[in-house]
Amino acid sequence: MSSFVDALxxxxxxxAAHVQLAAAAMLLxxxxxxxxxxxxxxxxGVARVVLGFxxxxxxxxxxxxxxxxYPLLLSLSTLVGGGxxxxxxxxxxxxxxxxxxxxxxxNLVEGLRGIDDGVLxxxxxxxxxxxxxxxxxxxPLAAPVAVAGLRTAAVWTIGAATLSTTVGCPSLGDxxxxxxxxxxxxxxxxxxxxxxxxxLVVDAAIGAIQTGLTTRRRWLWRGATAxxxxxxxxxxxxxxxxRGGPVVVVGAKNFSEQYILARLIGDRLTxxxxxxxxxxxxxxxxxxxxxxxxxxxxxxEYAGTIWNGAMARRxxxxxxxxxxxxxxxxxxxxxxxxxxxxxxxxAYAFATRRRDLxxxxxxxxVAPGLRLGSDLEFLERPEWAAVRDRYGLRFAGTxxxxxxxxxxxxxxxxxxxxxxxxxxxxIAADRLTVLTDPAGAIPGYDAILLASPARADDARxxxxxxxxxxxxxxxxxxxxNYRVDRDTDKETPEAAAHWLARxxxxxxxxx
Amino acid sequence: MxxxxxxxxxxxxxxxxxxxxxxxxxxxxxxxxxxALVGGSGxxxxxxxxxxxxxxxxxxxxxxxHGQDVRDPPAPTLRRGIGYVFQSIGLFPHMTVGENIAIxxxxxxxxxxxxxxxxxxxxxxxxxxxxRMPDALxxxxxxxVAIARALAPAPxxxxxxxxxxxxxxxxxxxxxxxxxxxxxxxxxTTILVTHDMAEALLLADRVLVMARGRLVADxxxxxxxxxxxxxxxxxxxxxxxxxxxxxxxxx
Numbered sequence: 001m002s003s004f005v006d007a008l009x010x011x012x013x014x015x016a017a018h019v020q021l022a023a024a025a026m027l028l029x030x031x032x033x034x035x036x037x038x039x040x041x042x043x044x045g046v047a048r049v050v051l052g053f054x055x056x057x058x059x060x061x062x063x064x065x066x067x068x069x070y071p072l073l074l075s076l077s078t079l080v081g082g083g084x085x086x087x088x089x090x091x092x093x094x095x096x097x098x099x100x101x102x103x104x105x106x107n108l109v110e111g112l113r114g115i116d117d118g119v120l121x122x123x124x125x126x127x128x129x130x131x132x133x134x135x136x137x138x139x140p141l142a143a144p145v146a147v148a149g150l151r152t153a154a155v156w157t158i159g160a161a162t163l164s165t166t167v168g169c170p171s172l173g174d175x176x177x178x179x180x181x182x183x184x185x186x187x188x189x190x191x192x193x194x195x196x197x198x199x200l201v202v203d204a205a206i207g208a209i210q211t212g213l214t215t216r217r218r219w220l221w222r223g224a225t226a227x228x229x230x231x232x233x234x235x236x237x238x239x240x241x242x243r244g245g246p247v248v249v250v251g252a253k254n255f256s257e258q259y260i261l262a263r264l265i266g267d268r269l270t271x272x273x274x275x276x277x278x279x280x281x282x283x284x285x286x287x288x289x290x291x292x293x294x295x296x297x298x299x300x301e302y303a304g305t306i307w308n309g310a311m312a313r314r315x316x317x318x319x320x321x322x323x324x325x326x327x328x329x330x331x332x333x334x335x336x337x338x339x340x341x342x343x344x345x346x347a348y349a350f351a352t353r354r355r356d357l358x359x360x361x362x363x364x365x366v367a368p369g370l371r372l373g374s375d376l377e378f379l380e381r382p383e384w385a386a387v388r389d390r391y392g393l394r395f396a397g398t399x400x401x402x403x404x405x406x407x408x409x410x411x412x413x414x415x416x417x418x419x420x421x422x423x424x425x426x427i428a429a430d431r432l433t434v435l436t437d438p439a440g441a442i443p444g445y446d447a448i449l450l451a452s453p454a455r456a457d458d459a460r461x462x463x464x465x466x467x468x469x470x471x472x473x474x475x476x477x478x479x480x481n482y483r484v485d486r487d488t489d490k491e492t493p494e495a496a497a498h499w500l501a502r503x504x505x506x507x508x509x510x511x
Numbered sequence: 512m513x514x515x516x517x518x519x520x521x522x523x524x525x526x527x528x529x530x531x532x533x534x535x536x537x538x539x540x541x542x543x544x545x546x547a548l549v550g551g552s553g554x555x556x557x558x559x560x561x562x563x564x565x566x567x568x569x570x571x572x573x574x575x576x577h578g579q580d581v582r583d584p585p586a587p588t589l590r591r592g593i594g595y596v597f598q599s600i601g602l603f604p605h606m607t608v609g610e611n612i613a614i615x616x617x618x619x620x621x622x623x624x625x626x627x628x629x630x631x632x633x634x635x636x637x638x639x640x641x642x643r644m645p646d647a648l649x650x651x652x653x654x655x656v657a658i659a660r661a662l663a664p665a666p667x668x669x670x671x672x673x674x675x676x677x678x679x680x681x682x683x684x685x686x687x688x689x690x691x692x693x694x695x696x697x698x699x700t701t702i703l704v705t706h707d708m709a710e711a712l713l714l715a716d717r718v719l720v721m722a723r724g725r726l727v728a729d730x731x732x733x734x735x736x737x738x739x740x741x742x743x744x745x746x747x748x749x750x751x752x753x754x755x756x757x758x759x760x761x762x
Contacts, residue, residue, distance in 0.1 A: 127591035
């Protein structure tokens with residue numbers, strides 16, 4: 001129970017960001033939807049095109065719509081010579097706005113078309129101008145139906161806003177995604193309760209506006225509108241509060257080690273006087289783009305990911321040479337600074353419960369009778385192609401799992417071998433055998449600190465993070481990870497980060 | 512002294528695709544007269560009427576109101592000087608009776624104080640009805656409110672477009688007489704579009720008969736009853752006359 005209360009304490013800043021995003025998207029959708037809806041109501045041809053487009057958008061799953069805006073904005077930014085952020089608030093805002101458009105448009109058109117012809121003719125006949133007709137007759141008569149659409153749009157938007165976490169825009173989804181990854185159900189629950197509560201409150205408020213308009217009780221709809229505005233203002237208060245010192249954004253991909261290291265980095269920067277924000281749950285591919293584009297100031301990357309991914313290198317070189325090559329490449333191509341390695345590696349490693357295997361070469365001989373459980377992306381990665389071709393690996397079957405469930409699959413016997421991570425605490429805890437790579441097919445995966453172009457040469461920033469460089473042994477990282485990943489007595493990434501800081505001597509043991 | 516011309520149609524034609532709803536009509540109406548425009552459905556009488564307040568724009572020809580082409584002023588300005596009452600009534604459902612009556616003044620930025628009571632008195636409705644919503648009224652009461660709304664800005668012209676068509680016969684008769692009384696009292700120029708020849712004969716000073724978009728008769732009620740106006744007009748006059756005769760035989 002106390003972990004739920006702990007989790008609730010994370011709500012206010014995320015709620016503020018969530019409300020800000022949803023409110024901005026609703027506002028933008030209104031600004032676009034009102035004139036478009038008016039136009040559509042007067043021209044059936046326009047209505048067909050506009051409503052058809054809005055319906056089409058609606059059929060795209062929310063997560064995919066958000067994901068699509070990333071490459072779209074990226075290429076748009078390239079086209080106009082940069083400057084358009086492809087991550088963070090903008091793509092989330094645009095996707096949610098598109099999403100909110102359909103119910104707003106549809107109900108506005110329906111509301112306007114539903115007005116009695118006689119009433120409209122009377123409005124003309126008494127000598128109303130177009131504006132007077134709109135203000136005095138059409139708007140009040142279409143309002144109840146139009147506001148019902150607004151209500152639907154608001155509830156959808158608040159729900160879909162939780163997905164904006166994946167494009168690096170903070171929201172209550174941060175808690176849900178982080179909780180899902182670390183199996184911290186109280187975190188998931190707190191995030192869901194907050195998002196659902198927000199949706200219910202907004203639904204009730206807009207419902208009251210609708211009732212007020214339908215029953216022509218001016219005080220009711222005006223009061224509810226005022227309450228809604230006050231609610232938006234108050235809940236976003238944490239965003240307006242003056243911040244001490246410059247703001248830095250610490251990024252994290254979507255697994256426990258990243259959450260822990262982000263907090264460790266964040267704590268160092270807070271002590272150095274920075275105001276720290278977190279962007280959790282970034283996709284592996286977007287993280288580097290985010291730091292290059294400056295939406296994220298610092299995060300922990302793994303050498304092999306850059307080597308095989310962004311750099312598209314297929315050769316395997318010694319680890320120090322690899323880090324040096326990445327340092328030069330990141331600086332020259334993207335202005336990104338490599339502050340150094342943290343001192344441990346988180347490589348892809350084949351792990352099994354079988355005691356008769358020691359190397360991947362051993363595995364290759366028996367692989368046709370075995371099933372491989374992988375994480376969600378491994379089978380698509382060049383490392384898999386490299387190791388498969390080098391050793392001639394052929395499995396009876398392969399199944400991708402989310403990391404937590406991958407270990408479960410191994411434990412339950414549904415998988416015989418998994419693509420574990422070498423810094424994962426569960427390797428030791430589950431007493432798994434990690435197979436060695438005698439042919440050197442898998443590149444090094446040293447954890448490295450990457451800083452955005454703006455921070456790469458910031459002496460104060462570098463000084464704050466320098467104590468981390470080379471100071472985190474893999475054993476310490478494994479144990480910190482295990483504290484978050486284990487099934488019972490789970491710790492939050494924050495607590496594990498504190499533990500790790502003490503373990504590696506960054507903090508004095510508190511009395 | 513010949514009366515001034517209030518409304519004049521000059522070669523007015525209105526085409527919808529291939530069919531001419533109004534086909535080259537020229538006629539003038541003197542100020543202060545009560546003219547009925549009669550014809551079967553599709554005869555073009557409503558279309559002709561709506562050319563006056565520009566709810567319909569003619570394909571050819573022009574309409575003059577007090578000697579001025581109706582296309583000269585902006586449509587809202589023109590319409591504020593012409594009262595218009597029609598069959599589907601069209602009271603604003605979100606406004607009180609009082610607000611409905613005052614709307615013509617409100618949109619013109621004029622004070623409506625006192626005018627609402629005056630108008631309710633004029634159409635024989637209790638003053639306390641001003642605070643009610645239209646949906647709480649009977650059909651006849653609503654049409655009275657619509658007439659009050661049309662007359663509140665003190666127009667000199669009143670257009671009645673099948674205004675009593677949807678009412679029960681008793682209400683219809685009462686309201687017809689009330690409108691005629693208002694016409695006389697306010698010295699209006701009134702044009703009543705109706706398909707009911709009896710109504711036209713009883714209320715109007717002059718009856719125009721339309722058939723297939725053309726004006727086929729222009730007579731005083733007395734002359735029509737005496738057999739003037741031609742076949743189409745007489746066919747319409749025959750209906751109430753036969754009904755009266757049949758009722759006479761029943762008695």
